[in-house]
Amino acid sequence: MTEKEFTLKHVFSDVGKLESNQILYSPEKEHSGVKWKIRIEKSKEHFAMYLYTNVTGNQEIHTDRTMTIFSKNKEKTHSESASRVFEIRENPNAYAWGWNEFIQWKNLENEYLNNGKLEVEAHVKITKVLGFSRKELKSFGENMKQFSDVTLKVKERRFYVSKLYLSTHSPYFATLFLGKFQESEKSEIELKDVDPQDFQYYLEVMYLENAIDDDTVHGILSVADMFDTPKIAEKCEEFLVKESKMELKKKLELAGNYRLEGLKKLCLDQIKSRADIRSVMPDDPRELHKDILAELLQKALVFN
Incomplete structure (x- = not known):
């Protein structure tokens, strides 16, 4: 989900x-x-x-x-x-x-x-x-058309970008644009199952803008995971470890869902009692990544 x-x-x-x-x-x-x-x-x-x-x-x-x-x-x-x-x-x-x-x-x-x-x-x-107040830091709209060689259509929005630039950051896009697929010859490619606002923030980070905050980090991670962009995932993890004010439960969930080992260790190190374990458990424990669930169980046995 x-x-x-x-x-x-x-x-x-x-x-x-x-x-x-x-x-x-x-x-x-x-x-x-x-x-x-x-x-x-x-x-x-x-x-x-x-x-x-x-x-x-x-x-x-x-x-x-x-x-x-x-x-x-x-x-x-x-x-x-x-x-x-x-x-x-x-x-x-x-x-x-x-x-x-x-x-x-x-x-x-x-x-x-x-x-x-x-x-x-x-x-x-x-x-x-x-209506969210956060200002977009970089435009990928019509004004960038003359500098792009491909248009990515995400639902109702179009993003004008460089094939080479995206390919150097993402093996997914390298295969899509440079591989022997029908899409590589198209001037416009539709990306499905992506939220356009999340994709906007993802591109901002790729183009070295500081777009990561507590409101955008989950969406950026989901797009980075979908399009195999580890450097962006690393930047999100660094933010979550050093700057984020997000609750521990949410951080632990993100760490499990997106395989953020440094964040997972930080979160687990902060769990020092059974009450802490209860505070990070979802209503349905199956929603937690199995490795995190196993480590919480081990901690519970120690605290007992």
């Missing part, structure tokens, strides 16, 4: 004791540079559930999302799905979307609560992000 598609999971306690209009929140989790959480409440005769994010200024986050509740042993589920834009430009409450009448409260009590506990999930796919 990529950073543009993620799942929030949480088990709420004492849900059956909620009074009308009483609200509970899940812990915040960061994805794509913003924080997300689930809100539940008793809304008269119904159970209400919402998804929140901390958009600011003129940001817009376009999403497809599905919110689900689970019965004991996940024998039964109830879900609602919708596409929504999170924004605060016009509506100060638009940073939250959900259902005020997700399910009747009586049905929730009878069919979904397990000794007062309720397991919930929000699956989110980010389809478009607009």
Whole structure:
């Protein structure tokens, strides 16, 4: 699952004791540079559930999302799905979307609560992000066309670049541009399964701009991994080790997903208790890289 598609999971306690209009929140989790959480409440005769994010200024986050509740042993589920834009430009409450009448409260009590506990999930796919304040450091648009010999089409955007320059940094592009493939003769090549904004930042780093920060590093790593660009991955790792303020849990996840051994060692060295282990464990341990999971297990045995 990529950073543009993620799942929030949480088990709420004492849900059956909620009074009308009483609200509970899940812990915040960061994805794509913003924080997300689930809100539940008793809304008269119904159970209400919402998804929140901390958009600011003129940001817009376009999403497809599905919110689900689970019965004991996940024998039964109830879900609602919708596409929504999170924004605060016009509506100060638009940073939250959900259902005020997700399910009747009586049905929730009878069919979904397990000794007062309720397991919930929000699956989110980010389809478009607009309005982030970070300024692009270098243009790869029409004004660079005269200096390029190939156009890379990434969804709705076109990037005008040099075949030779990209090939010297990436074996993937060297094979694509210089190998005996049909694409090597084309003046425009479409790159699929890539986010155009992530690709912009990736190119900025390749062209020696300082584009790596806590909001962009995950996307840059994903593109560098896809196009086999180890030097860019090294720069991202150096930032994560020396400068990043990202939480330890997220750093450890990136270290596992992108094989960043130096970052992995740094993160594991900071884990000195069972409480530290719990703080970095995802809701589903299978989401962690198996090598990291094994090392955390070894630490847990030592702390015992």
